[in-house]
Amino acid sequence: xxAPARFVTEKGQPLYGITAEFATPAAVYHAAETIxxxxxxxxxxxxxxxxHGIDEAMGIKxxxxxxxxxxxxxxxxxLGYLLQWWGSNVGYQTVVQGKPFGSVTEGGWESFVPITxxxxxxLGxxxxxxxxxxxxxxxxxxxxxxKKDRFLRTSDDLFMICIESKDEKFDPDRVKExxxxxxxxxxxxxxxx
Amino acid sequence: MSALHPxxxxxxxxxxxxxxxxxxxxxxxxxxxxxxxPGVRSPLVLNNRSFGEVTNIICGYTENPPGxxxxxxxxxxxxxxxxxxxxxLYLIITGVGTWGLTNQVDWAWDITNFVFWIGIGHAxxxxxxxxxxxxQKWRTAVNRAAEAMTIFAVICAATYPGIHVGRAWMAWFMxxxxxxxxxxxxxxxxxxxxxxxxxxxxxxSLLFWYMGMIPDLxxxxxxxxxxxxKFASGPVLSPLLPIRIxxxxxxxxxxLSLGWRFSSRHWHRYEAAYLMLAGMSTPLVLSVHSIxxxxxxxxxxxxxxxxxxxxxxxxxxxxxxxxxxxLLLIPCRELYPNMKDFVTLRHLENMAKILLVTGxxxxxxxxxxxxxxxxxANKFEQDVFVYRATGPYWWAxxxxxxxxxxxxxxxxxxxxxxxxxxxxxxxxxxxxxxxFERFVIIVSSLHRAWLPGEWHxxxxxxxxxxxxxxxxxxxxxxxxxxxxxxxxxxMAELKAVMPQADPHGHHDDDxxxxxxxxxxxxxxx
Numbered sequence: 001x002x003a004p005a006r007f008v009t010e011k012g013q014p015l016y017g018i019t020a021e022f023a024t025p026a027a028v029y030h031a032a033e034t035i036x037x038x039x040x041x042x043x044x045x046x047x048x049x050x051x052h053g054i055d056e057a058m059g060i061k062x063x064x065x066x067x068x069x070x071x072x073x074x075x076x077x078x079l080g081y082l083l084q085w086w087g088s089n090v091g092y093q094t095v096v097q098g099k100p101f102g103s104v105t106e107g108g109w110e111s112f113v114p115i116t117x118x119x120x121x122x123l124g125x126x127x128x129x130x131x132x133x134x135x136x137x138x139x140x141x142x143x144x145x146x147k148k149d150r151f152l153r154t155s156d157d158l159f160m161i162c163i164e165s166k167d168e169k170f171d172p173d174r175v176k177e178x179x180x181x182x183x184x185x186x187x188x189x190x191x192x193x
Numbered sequence: 194m195s196a197l198h199p200x201x202x203x204x205x206x207x208x209x210x211x212x213x214x215x216x217x218x219x220x221x222x223x224x225x226x227x228x229x230x231p232g233v234r235s236p237l238v239l240n241n242r243s244f245g246e247v248t249n250i251i252c253g254y255t256e257n258p259p260g261x262x263x264x265x266x267x268x269x270x271x272x273x274x275x276x277x278x279x280x281x282l283y284l285i286i287t288g289v290g291t292w293g294l295t296n297q298v299d300w301a302w303d304i305t306n307f308v309f310w311i312g313i314g315h316a317x318x319x320x321x322x323x324x325x326x327x328x329q330k331w332r333t334a335v336n337r338a339a340e341a342m343t344i345f346a347v348i349c350a351a352t353y354p355g356i357h358v359g360r361a362w363m364a365w366f367m368x369x370x371x372x373x374x375x376x377x378x379x380x381x382x383x384x385x386x387x388x389x390x391x392x393x394x395x396x397x398s399l400l401f402w403y404m405g406m407i408p409d410l411x412x413x414x415x416x417x418x419x420x421x422x423k424f425a426s427g428p429v430l431s432p433l434l435p436i437r438i439x440x441x442x443x444x445x446x447x448x449l450s451l452g453w454r455f456s457s458r459h460w461h462r463y464e465a466a467y468l469m470l471a472g473m474s475t476p477l478v479l480s481v482h483s484i485x486x487x488x489x490x491x492x493x494x495x496x497x498x499x500x501x502x503x504x505x506x507x508x509x510x511x512x513x514x515x516x517x518x519x520l521l522l523i524p525c526r527e528l529y530p531n532m533k534d535f536v537t538l539r540h541l542e543n544m545a546k547i548l549l550v551t552g553x554x555x556x557x558x559x560x561x562x563x564x565x566x567x568x569x570a571n572k573f574e575q576d577v578f579v580y581r582a583t584g585p586y587w588w589a590x591x592x593x594x595x596x597x598x599x600x601x602x603x604x605x606x607x608x609x610x611x612x613x614x615x616x617x618x619x620x621x622x623x624x625x626x627x628x629f630e631r632f633v634i635i636v637s638s639l640h641r642a643w644l645p646g647e648w649h650x651x652x653x654x655x656x657x658x659x660x661x662x663x664x665x666x667x668x669x670x671x672x673x674x675x676x677x678x679x680x681x682x683x684m685a686e687l688k689a690v691m692p693q694a695d696p697h698g699h700h701d702d703d704x705x706x707x708x709x710x711x712x713x714x715x716x717x718x
Contacts (some may be wrong), residue, residue, distance in 0.1 A: 029696035049689040050460035051696055063462045069469050084380040087369060092377035111381040114484055118393040121477050125397045125470060129404050132466035136459040139451035149422055152415035154455045157244035
């Protein structure tokens with residue numbers, strides 16, 4: 001926190017955001033639509049499972065993850081093929097069944113297909129997990145929300161919306177008003193620590 | 194977790210308790226999931242469970258002490274695993290001569306067991322990947338356990354190539370690594386394809402399993418953390434080492450769950466990642482046993498040199514894998530009765546149907562092999578198949594036929610495919626039959642190859658037998674540990690397919706209606 005906080009709590013701590021609780025997926029879904037339509041950007045819905053259609057209700061853009069995975073898989077395919085081509089033509093030439101050493105130009109590349117495929121899948125899979133975590137900003141060992149006991153219930157059966165103070169439109173009173181009108185209960189201030 | 198502050202879901206749960214439980218058995222329909230009314234979907238979770246109850250039950254398997262059965266069973270399986278490991282050590286010290294291999298039958302139990310275990314390892318990814326792509330929601334109740342089983346089976350399978358090379362300390366020569374002899378492996382060999390396929394499969398299965406687990410591990414972390422915050426004291430490791438068990442759990446699950454915080458923006462990328470992993474795993478799982486089959490199919494040996502092998506092996510792998518899933522889940526259901534709320538009779542019936550289908554696929558392959566041997570008019574091929582059915586290993590062949598082709602036929606009868614006991618018994622037969630299938634393919638083809646002068650019988654030694662039994666010990670030991678430390682069901686996925694998870698069809702007030710009704714989705718999609 002280099003810049004001075006725009007909002008502080010009564011204890012003088014910088015404010016992370018304001019949370020509200022919801023009891024059902026339907027309630028949080030409709031509240032999400034309300035907050036999306038009110039034009040907020042730095043906010044999130046916390047739910048024990050991916051709620052069907054919440055992406056659209058929140059106005060989340062489609063993730064770029066498929067591009068990362070596709071690129072990694074393509075690199076894997078290329079590396080897998082090169083490894084075999086180099087190993088068979090340059091590194092250690094072996095005549096097997098009188099067939100060509102194996103390359104696209106001189107024939108015999110067919111027997112390279114299985115390993116090429118496997119290496120492509122391998123790199124693609126690693127990129128899927130690592131890319132997903134990286135785009136999500138994980139791993140992360142602490143988060144201001146996790147100080148709140150009630151927040152930990154979102155991994156069980158509670159649904160929560162948090163509007164963050166870094167949002168340009170953030171104004172504590174208006175945010176509280178909005179969350180209440182959207183059906184939120186147990187509104188709470190989250191300190192950024 | 195009764196000490197938690199009551200909230201609306203608890204109130205709902207109490208209110209729901211006053212109503213008759215929706216999942217209570219209707220007469221003649223088992224647990225109520227076996228009604229065959231078109232348009233009505235069977236409930237995936239029984240007894241009107243709320244989200245909180247699902248969390249409590251599933252986390253309870255790891256948080257509460259296990260039943261009295263656990264420790265003796267664990268002691269038994271880990272002893273068997275230990276004996277197997279000692280035998281592997283003996284083999285490495287002494288050499289592969291301790292196995293019953295001969296010059297002619299140079300692949301026998303080692304490769305039979307390798308193919309057997311790797312085949313079993315196919316069901317997990319099939320359930321998590323292929324059934325995911327087909328949007329089969331019932332998979333959520335069985336995928337975690339099946340994926341765990343996959344990984345443990347691959348561990349057992351991967352042991353064999355490592356030790357059957359003889360000088361196990363040279364096993365790294367299988368990998369394309371720079372070495373002092375400047376030798377690179379033969380990339381045109383199916384054996385090398387196999388190495389890449391199996392190691393990729395093992396790795397990707399582990400990634401898939403782990404990614405699916407991250408949110409559930411975070412739930413366990415949060416529960417341990419909440420208990421630490423709420424209660425001043427709790428069970429400790431030992432009186433001498435007063436570290437609270439919940440402290441260890443919070444750290445361990447906290448480390449493994451990577452700071453997952455159930456954000457919907459994260460869920461969005463998570464679901465995309467899950468779908469992509471499923472999309473990549475589907476061709477992968479089909480490739481693995483296809484490639485394993487090319488170890489045989491590309492050889493010139495009669496009985497091996499057939500083009501039907503890849504699909505035949507894949508069907509057999511799914512068949513054997515589902516049998517193993519059922520062998521594990523049916524006893525679990527009995528030992529933990531509340532698992533029956535998640536693994537319903539409908540789940541078992543669905544899997545029995547898959548056994549019937551894949552059993553007939555392998556039956557078709559067996560008959561097609563004979564047909565092609567006759568139709569191909571190759572004397573050597575014909576003789577190998579005649580020897581298979583009538584030669585010295587006739588009993589292995591007929592054990593395979595009766596276990597794999599005949600025994601699943603009982604599932605044509607509805608009452609039998611809905612009975613857990615019958616399914617369990619048939620699964621035992623199938624597991625035996627699938628082992629014999631690999632034995633028949635490998636040993637009965639090798640023991641009578643081209644020249645009568647090289648005909649030899651294969652007899653397993655004690656080391657052969659104990660290593661194989663030992664792999665069962667390793668497998669079951671790992672599974673028992675899995676039951677204790679990892680959420681056995683994919684909680685987040687399970688909650689997402691429960692009727693009250695639908696943000697359109699269910700509101701607070703109609704929470705207790707329409708479990709199986711078809712809802713027309715409202716709102717824009």
